[in-house]
């Protein structure tokens with residue numbers, strides 16, 4: 001029978017593991033945004049070698065499961081650091097924590113998805129507005145900052161919301177490299193008490209509430225960004 | 234001369250679009266450029282403020298002599314600060330109100346204090362009878378209103394010359410008049426301008442000089458009365474006849 005009191009007792013422990021999931025998603029989002037901006041810049045002004053390489057990496061990341069990427073970074077990054085150390089770089093291959101590896105893997109994944117969304121959001125701002133801005137005498141950088149970027153952000157928010165939600169849900173995989181977040185905690189508790197349904201329902205509840213809160217947060221920011229401006233074609 | 238262009242050349246992918254264009258604009262002059270579609274009129278205007286990069290050509294604006302093929306960053310910026318452009322599709326800043334659209338160039342192009350710039354913008358809107366639209370965003374305005382604000386955005390900068398690229402082509406016919414009126418008023422104030430248009434009424438009645446442009450070159454130019462009544466070149470006659478047939 002379903003053990004409601006077990007589910008109740010386990011819930012606080014699972015909630016306590018939520019910050020770890022949020023931390024990974026948040027770091028991946030922020031680092032991923034920075035990386036994605038670089039990727040978009042490289043793809044907007046084609047450079048020989050670099051641009052095709054970046055494009056290939058992006059499509060590779062977007063076309064493979066995040067779990068594979070996680071394992072690849074888990075086993076690959078330490079080896080890469082060994083090589084770099086051999087070249088005299090000041091890196092410590094043994095100092096890599098599982099958390100750092102998760103940050104790297106999830107940030108790369110976020111960067112690939114974000115770069116596509118940022119590109120789309122950028123191209124949705126017609127070039128004519130940028131041209132108008134420079135013809136009234138704004139220096140190009142200022143024209144981009146004042147005219148292009150605000151509209152880009154408004155265009156980006158819906159996709160950004162989805163990407164962040166996907167990241168949060170995907171953190172359910174990092175228990176595979178020994179990090180205890182919501183899913184890891186649920187695995188531990190359920191294995192100890194043999195109450196699988198109860199614990200995983202708790203985990204489900206935690207994900208639903210978390211994702212709902214995040215979606216609301218983005219909805220609010222989208223409302224603020226668009227509040228004083230009607231959407232336009 | 235306010236503006237002089239010499240021997241302007243421009244290719245797109247090996248195809249010659251501008252083949253040695255010479256053009257002058259004198260003080261208070263309204264130069265109207267007419268010519269067939271695809272002849273390079275837009276490219277000509279866009280080469281003057283570096284929205285396109287010319288392959289060859291000299292630009293004299295006020296006292297500055299600039300190599301259009303190899304301008305420095307400072308020269309590009311200088312030219313853009315001393316000219317303005319009105320676009321076929323208005324290109325208003327969609328994230329800014331009507332008032333902000335007009336003030337933006339004053340503040341961030343010319344360094345005017347915000348309060349003063351907004352005063353100037355408000356006065357411009359008043360003059361156009363659009364004061365009640367000051368806080369409207371472009372999406373809330375008609376095409377005619379947007380273009381009139383586009384013209385005000387250029388005018389308040391008091392540029393040496395304003396470049397108009399088919400400012401009424403995207404408008405519903407009943408809105409064309411209001412925009413042409415604004416342009417005529419501007420011409421009366423002595424604002425030098427170069428206007429690419431298919432509005433022959435404007436060319437006949439407002440132009441100081443009409444330039445017939447075809448195949449990337451100036452074919453002939455002259456006072457509107459002369460050019461329309463006695464075109465010298467066969468090419469011009471042909472073009473004017475083809476227009477007449479459409480009416």
Ligand SMILES: Nc1ncnc2c1ncn2[C@@H]1O[C@H](COP(=O)(O)OP(=O)(O)OP(=O)(O)O)[C@@H](O)[C@H]1O
Pocket residue numbers: 245246250268269270271272273274275276277
């Ligand atoms: N960015 C570009 N890349 C390649 N070709 C271009 C580009 N811009 C313009 N062209 C070509 O240059 C030629 C001249 O174009 P332009 O727009 O200057 O003509 P136009 O006289 O303004 O025509 P219209 O009256 O239709 O506006 C056309 O054949 C056009 O296809």
Ligand SMILES: [Mg+2]
Pocket residue numbers: 274275276398399
């Ligand atoms: Mg054109």
